[in-house]
Amino acid sequence: MQPIRGHRRTLVATVLALGLVASAAACGDDGDEDAGSGGLDADREEVRAVPEEYDTIQEAVDAAEEGDLVLIAPGIYKEAVTVTTDDIVIRGLDRNEVILDGEHEKDNGIRVLEADGVAVENMTARNYTTNGFYWVSAEGYRGSYLTAHNNGDYGVYAFDSTVGLFEHSYGSGSPDAGFYIGQCYPCDAVIRDVVAENNGLGYSGTNAGGDLYIVDSVFRENRAGIVPNSGSYELYPPERETTIVGNLVYSNNNYETAAIDAARLAGGNGILVAGGNDNVIERNRIFDHDITGIGIVLIDDAEAPGGFYWPSGNVVQGNVIEDSRLADMGLTQEDGAGNCFADNEFTLSAPLDIETLAPCDGEGSGDPNAGALDITALATMDDKPESGDYREMPIPDPQQVMPDADSADWEPAGAPPEVDIEAIDVPESP
């Protein structure tokens, strides 16, 4: 990964052991600034240690300059942190023990406001009234080894931001999305190796797309799994060019979750493209959904041409889909919209025989009205279960920590890694 602004910091090999840090202090360095943070050389001015050097994360962030590392020791931090400095890294020493707690009173765990290149690593944000981790209007962002749970809107969230990466992270218990990337084109972003569960939506992305990848991740037991969508209320409609490959998407019928109304409406669907174009959905394993495994549908919007965003150009192939109560794959489209289906393992589609009707190679044939998708289940709030209380959603188990958090190099967020889509297979069943 190449940093955007070239502020990569490299730890020297000799600081890999705490004893050597102590030795350095004995040789005349300012030992008063020992971060007490494992193997990192806290003598370096660019390491801002919390709470050893700064009482709060906010104080350390405010003091940080571009290229600095804010290093946080285990503890519960009842803060709402705002970041406005470019190219800093905020790292917890233990993902499960560095906990930002909003106590259901503070708005955001970490909020990055128009600051580019900010990376947040290896910590938990819980009990915020709005979001766990939030980037807005940033070029360059990264969230790694993050846990966000029981937050009142989103878990891990990037809005109006580009050049990003969410990885090795977990989001649960949000009424909107566990992971969200929206209002960006091209987004130039990757979501990989994340788990979203017990949310209203596992992933949501309004008007997002363009070099946007959601890969190798798990979306389970949300109301709905992965939901790219279009809307005129944000910039850059419609949603388009999102690549969704190699994900495990199952049992997104959890009606106990907290849920905004849109999540209530979308509940029971694994992957639901609502008014999106030119998305690629390949080699995902999807099962156990009350409505569709993969649904490609329109979305109404008074400001859209004709009052709707219609799906077009979406490619659905090579997925393994089973145990969907309405249809493994469902489609509503205008004539000639070019949505296509091929090489999927499935039982029932709506309309029937969808891979003949809308193939990815050649002309389609058949009756689009035969077994057409009954969109009623997606179009009415009638009988949709009410939202639960996000504060009462299950508390997650401890999550995998970042390797060598106390000694690893740090670097600000830069271009996301290239994703070798062709190398990704259908994931195994859990």
Next chain:
Amino acid sequence: MIRGAAGAVVLLLATIGCKAGDAGEPGPTPEPPVRPLVVSAGDQGSFSTPCPYSHSGPDDPIVHPGHAGASHRHDFFGATTTGAGSDAASLLAGGTTCRSVADRSAYWAPALLVDGRPVEPITLQAYYRGPIGADATQLEPPPNGLELLAGDAASTAPQDPEVVAWSCGLTDSWSPTPVPCPQSPFLLLRLRFPPCWTGDDLASPDHRSHLAALAPSGACPESHPVLLPELQVEIRYPPAADGAMLALASGPVTGGHGDAIMAWDEEHIVGEVDLCLRANRRCDVTSETTRLDISEP
């Protein structure tokens, strides 16, 4: 985020439509809808919070302070304790429905009547932003206890839609009076409050003259030199059936108005004005946030 809030039929095959003057509402025929200029997010700094409906009652702590039951029916949002005797101290001591619990302000508007019966509103979204054309670096945080009023309850003619406007769902088409919106997920009332303050009195006998609109130059008038964040609230109501008769508890639908008393955690509001508004940052985009549709002043 999908904005299906308020029971929106987000994924729908039915035809969508809502025109001003569809049917039913009493009073003068509405003016043609206005279509404000839309600016990109980020042109002005802003922060916002959703404040769901709290309660209703015949109280008005600005117009009839201390006189419980003296007003027409109001719907209250934000502060959960709002009543005739409310002031900044009592609001700050009470609870709030706002997601940002630092906001304990009271927001209210006359109850919307459908076929003569009050309907329970869904929610209110409070936006604070730098006024278009103003020098954002001059913005000051709103003082607690400041009383604000937008619109005129006594108006018998359509008001300036830049101040009072209604729409069906999320649309750029606004009407000066409400319509039933049977095909829309909700009916929306937008109110904009004046941002220029005298700098001393938190209220005034006519409840208005301590505040003033921004001059076309983008500056506050000399009489009201203190530039405050422009407060815009959007209130969502359930849609009414086609042909339903709409009115306000204060009288005709032309009398749309709303009020607020500021009661913020002081450290929080000072920080948000500094971080978001003075620096032209759009700070908070939530599930309920709608794109700010802003007309040139």
